[in-house]
Amino acid sequence: MKDVRAGVLLIGDELLSGRTQDTNLGTIAMFLGPLGVSVGEARILPDDARIIAHAVRAFSERFDYVFTTGGIGPTHDDITADAIAAAFDLSIGERDDALEALRERYGEGELNSARRRLARIPNGASLIANPVSQAPGFQTRNVFTLAGVPQIMRGMLADIGHRIEGGRRVHQITVVCEGVGEGDAAAGLADIEQAHEGVSIGSYPFFNDALRGVSFVARGPDAAQLADVERDLKALVARLTQG
Amino acid sequence: MKDVRAGVLLIGDELLSGRTQDTNLGTIAMFLGPLGVSVGEARILPDDARIIAHAVRAFSERFDYVFTTGGIGPTHDDITADAIAAAFDLSIGERDDALEALRERYGEGELNSARRRLARIPNGASLIANPVSQAPGFQTRNVFTLAGVPQIMRGMLADIGHRIEGGRRVHQITVVCEGVGEGDAAAGLADIEQAHEGVSIGSYPFFNDALRGVSFVARGPDAAQLADVERDLKALVARLTQG
Numbered sequence: 395m396k397d398v399r400a401g402v403l404l405i406g407d408e409l410l411s412g413r414t415q416d417t418n419l420g421t422i423a424m425f426l427g428p429l430g431v432s433v434g435e436a437r438i439l440p441d442d443a444r445i446i447a448h449a450v451r452a453f454s455e456r457f458d459y460v461f462t463t464g465g466i467g468p469t470h471d472d473i474t475a476d477a478i479a480a481a482f483d484l485s486i487g488e489r490d491d492a493l494e495a496l497r498e499r500y501g502e503g504e505l506n507s508a509r510r511r512l513a514r515i516p517n518g519a520s521l522i523a524n525p526v527s528q529a530p531g532f533q534t535r536n537v538f539t540l541a542g543v544p545q546i547m548r549g550m551l552a553d554i555g556h557r558i559e560g561g562r563r564v565h566q567i568t569v570v571c572e573g574v575g576e577g578d579a580a581a582g583l584a585d586i587e588q589a590h591e592g593v594s595i596g597s598y599p600f601f602n603d604a605l606r607g608v609s610f611v612a613r614g615p616d617a618a619q620l621a622d623v624e625r626d627l628k629a630l631v632a633r634l635t636q637g
Numbered sequence: 638m639k640d641v642r643a644g645v646l647l648i649g650d651e652l653l654s655g656r657t658q659d660t661n662l663g664t665i666a667m668f669l670g671p672l673g674v675s676v677g678e679a680r681i682l683p684d685d686a687r688i689i690a691h692a693v694r695a696f697s698e699r700f701d702y703v704f705t706t707g708g709i710g711p712t713h714d715d716i717t718a719d720a721i722a723a724a725f726d727l728s729i730g731e732r733d734d735a736l737e738a739l740r741e742r743y744g745e746g747e748l749n750s751a752r753r754r755l756a757r758i759p760n761g762a763s764l765i766a767n768p769v770s771q772a773p774g775f776q777t778r779n780v781f782t783l784a785g786v787p788q789i790m791r792g793m794l795a796d797i798g799h800r801i802e803g804g805r806r807v808h809q810i811t812v813v814c815e816g817v818g819e820g821d822a823a824a825g826l827a828d829i830e831q832a833h834e835g836v837s838i839g840s841y842p843f844f845n846d847a848l849r850g851v852s853f854v855a856r857g858p859d860a861a862q863l864a865d866v867e868r869d870l871k872a873l874v875a876r877l878t879q880g
Contacts, residue, residue, distance in 0.1 A: 410662075412676075433655075470826065579712070
């Protein structure tokens with residue numbers, strides 16, 4: 395089975411200014427993992443149509459799937475749909491299927507010109523249902539364009555799983571080692587990684603007032619092999635903490 | 638005064654797998670804002686030396702300053718220092734000045750080969766003090782390489798402010814509008830942005846069980862002009878919520 399990889403583009407000035415803490419990347423990664431798709435890179439982009447279009451094009455070529463979040467609302471700073479149309483040289487306009495979805499939520503009086511912008515979607519894209527606030531996301535080639543508000547983004551993921559052909563699933567195990575510094579574990583850890591080809595082991599120190607330690611996280615496609623790695627890691631921890 | 642901009646590279650497989658939620662980007666953005674530096678783009682990169690080196694080179698050319706976080710610990714998965722040396726074609730080895738910093742923390746017996754890796758720093762780079770765990774960060778040209786653990790990363794920022802020549806400071810005001818949908822505010826908002834050149838206004842809807850509404854965030858270099866924008870936004874809110 396092949397490795398299937400996704401790129402994620404998180405769009406919005408508010409993410410770069412520190413005003414808003416992104417949580418969508420983690421949600422997308424944990425949604426994709428069980429489908430056999432891993433995230434290869436993410437970018438946090440400003441509200442700049444040229445930069446967005448460039449990154450969409452580059453990621454669409456480089457990854458099997460691309461996810462964008464943010465910039466598809468009704469206000470003047472919402473430019474993602476136009477940037478994606480520009481990236482793929484597609485025309486864009488108000489679409490009847492999208493307007494129909496909006497009419498489930500808004501009466502004709504509420505469907506002002508700003509809200510009609512929510513129906514502005516590149517031609518040829520297929521809609522992604524939005525069970526939270528109706529304004530749809532859309533899929534253009536291998537690019538899924540989702541809302542930025544986390545509740546709405548999560549809701550849209552329900553209409554994406556069936557569009558994805560996953561690959562080799564990556565499994566993960568974690569072994570925690572309390573009271574030991576990373577530098578004391580390093581040599582044993584490198585030995586374990588070398589002994590198990592295809593497994594990557596990360597080492598993540600943690601500190602708090604009461605405790606210091608390291609979490610070892612091993613990832614790989616073979617669950618049986620990971621069980622062996624877990625056994626070796628636990629033996630390493632026993633050796634380190636016995637001293 | 639000119640605009641001074643930074644790019645941020647957040648390094649680590651754990652950020653892409655959803656295991657770890659990055660918070661360093663927000664910390665760096667809020668540290669840089671008062672210095673007159675805004676963040677133009679951020680990337681979240683895997684532990685892949687080629688990808689890291691490529692991004693470091695690209696960001697170093699494109700931005701006034703670059704910050705990297707993560708990948709400078711003592712274990713085999715810590716490859717940032719080597720990637721940065723490769724990016725700038727610098728030699729790299731164990732440095733005496735860095736070893737000296739490590740000796741403040743570690744006795745000679747504890748300074749094993751893994752911990753000595755913490756002194757592996759590109760030649761020509763200047764050290765960045767680490768008041769939390771001593772292992773230094775470093776500056777290579779306009780690139781600041783910091784730890785990934787948030788407490789340590791924050792500690793290193795104290796040795797960076799004096800190295801930065803900031804530019805025009807961007808001010809920010811926020812006006813919250815409760816009980817109104819974004820689509821009802823859009824037209825008035827676009828008018829306000831058009832009337833105040835150089836000010837960008839973002840519109841961020843929020844939802845919870847009790848409340849929906851929108852936050853308007855205006856950013857610009859001129860505090861007096863932003864006060865005018867704030868007045869106009871408050872008038873818009875009054876108009877919208879009166880209906």
